[in-house]
Amino acid sequence: MPDDEKLPAIREALPATAAGIYLNTGSCGPLPRETARAMAELEGIELRTGRADMAYWKDSAERMNEARAAVAAVLGTEPRRMALTHATTDGMNVATWAVDWQAGDRVVTTSLEHSGALGPLWALRDRRGVELAIADIGTGGDPAEVLAALDRAITPKTRLVALSHVTWATGARLPIAEIVELAHSRGALVAVDGAQAVGAIPVSVEELGADFYAVPGQKWLLGPEGTGAVYCAPSVLDRPRLTFAGYAAFESLDLAAEGKLWPDARRFEIAGYHQPSILGFARSTAWLSMYVGLDWIHERTARLAGEAAAMLAEIPGVEVVTPRDRMAGLVTFRIAGWKAGPALGELSKRTLCIARTIPPLDAIRISVGFYNTDHELRRFRDGVALVAAHTPETIPNRPAIQVLRGGLE
Numbered sequence: 001m002p003d004d005e006k007l008p009a010i011r012e013a014l015p016a017t018a019a020g021i022y023l024n025t026g027s028c029g030p031l032p033r034e035t036a037r038a039m040a041e042l043e044g045i046e047l048r049t050g051r052a053d054m055a056y057w058k059d060s061a062e063r064m065n066e067a068r069a070a071v072a073a074v075l076g077t078e079p080r081r082m083a084l085t086h087a088t089t090d091g092m093n094v095a096t097w098a099v100d101w102q103a104g105d106r107v108v109t110t111s112l113e114h115s116g117a118l119g120p121l122w123a124l125r126d127r128r129g130v131e132l133a134i135a136d137i138g139t140g141g142d143p144a145e146v147l148a149a150l151d152r153a154i155t156p157k158t159r160l161v162a163l164s165h166v167t168w169a170t171g172a173r174l175p176i177a178e179i180v181e182l183a184h185s186r187g188a189l190v191a192v193d194g195a196q197a198v199g200a201i202p203v204s205v206e207e208l209g210a211d212f213y214a215v216p217g218q219k220w221l222l223g224p225e226g227t228g229a230v231y232c233a234p235s236v237l238d239r240p241r242l243t244f245a246g247y248a249a250f251e252s253l254d255l256a257a258e259g260k261l262w263p264d265a266r267r268f269e270i271a272g273y274h275q276p277s278i279l280g281f282a283r284s285t286a287w288l289s290m291y292v293g294l295d296w297i298h299e300r301t302a303r304l305a306g307e308a309a310a311m312l313a314e315i316p317g318v319e320v321v322t323p324r325d326r327m328a329g330l331v332t333f334r335i336a337g338w339k340a341g342p343a344l345g346e347l348s349k350r351t352l353c354i355a356r357t358i359p360p361l362d363a364i365r366i367s368v369g370f371y372n373t374d375h376e377l378r379r380f381r382d383g384v385a386l387v388a389a390h391t392p393e394t395i396p397n398r399p400a401i402q403v404l405r406g407g408l409e
């Protein structure tokens with residue numbers, strides 16, 4: 001189907017794309033109409049018939065299998081390597097605590113991590129006396145410099161390297177396969193935060209070679225909040241150190257607490273899941289793979305994000321922070337003379353864009369998705385050009401129009 005027919009059908013299936021220029025899938029993607037419908041239907045069934053009979057449990061187990069299979073297909077792996085979680089952050093916690101830490105061990109990360117990956121490392125440092133080393137990888141995104149910084153940081157005492165595939169702040173793609181090779185050669189495991197990668201760029205976890213790869217449902221996979229998954233390589237399934245475990249982790253468990261863990265990644269699941277969300281996660285992920293098509297998504301995202309970065313870079317006074325040769329779907333930029341917050345406020349009022357700021361860089365970040373149009377990006381570019389042509393003092397006053405939000409459907 002040609003793009004001019006396919007795109008309107010896709011945008012019709014993603015109602016939030018009509019609520020403004022949707023440029024913040026890096027926080028939360030637009031939910032497909034079909035996902036919302038399936039979730040509402042299951043909520044209705046739960047309300048009418050309850051959630052406690054054996055048939056419901058059997059259906060729930062099948063739904064969980066469907067969700068693991070859907071996300072495994074996107075990551076190029078097998079469903080048995082996937083554990084369901086409630087967020088990327090959950091997956092990074094699973095990975096961090098799966099290591100048998102000893103005082104004096106070292107964990108390495110980078111200077112561009114999100115607190116979803118950093119949080120568990122801070123806890124590890126404070127609770128277990130593990131040394132937390134932060135490799136300064138700058139913002140330029142040069143793979144050789146990133147590798148050199150990690151090469152200096154990964155010592156023989158390093159047990160884990162935890163870092164992003166695509167950094168939330170600059171949007172740079174890190175050279176994960178090479179980092180994995182380096183870390184493994186020094187005996188360290190690698191846990192990758194895939195929050196800004198999966199659904200935006202092609203990801204083959206087995207080719208990357210990472211030991212853990214954590215994924216959110218609610219971002220580029222367009223699923224509901226509170227969903228996610230973590231890939232667990234055979235290397236970590238062979239020698240698990242579970243910090244959190246519960247009935248979901250065990251194939252069988254008797255009253256004497258004699259338990260048999262699942263042989264697969266389910267051993268990292270703990271307890272119950274909100275079934276409408278699991279269904280929504282599976283549906284959104286399968287909708288992307290089977291209805292929209294991953295190759296089309298990846299190609300279109302790369303083209304549109306690249307063009308958005310190029311258009312912004314041409315505007316006098318605009319500095320694109322994202323390394324243009326190492327991009328995914330995020331574009332981070334600054335406007336001379338403006339703090340990011342007020343600049344984004346002006347842009348939102350003038351273009352109805354939905355985007356966010358990156359406070360540590362005092363920059364604006366847009367997430368460009370396959371559902372965006374060239375026209376939307378040009379409108380956004382015009383808005384940025386207008387803001388960049390002014391200072392906060394000279395820009396013509398324009399009343400806020402947020403009041404329209406929520407009344408558009």
Ligand SMILES: Cc1ncc(COP(=O)(O)O)c(C=O)c1O
Nearest residue numbers: 087088089114116168193195216
């Ligand atoms: C790189 C990165 N990691 C982790 C997170 C947190 O994701 P989640 O809410 O799924 O834990 C985000 C965004 O919120 C992110 O951009």
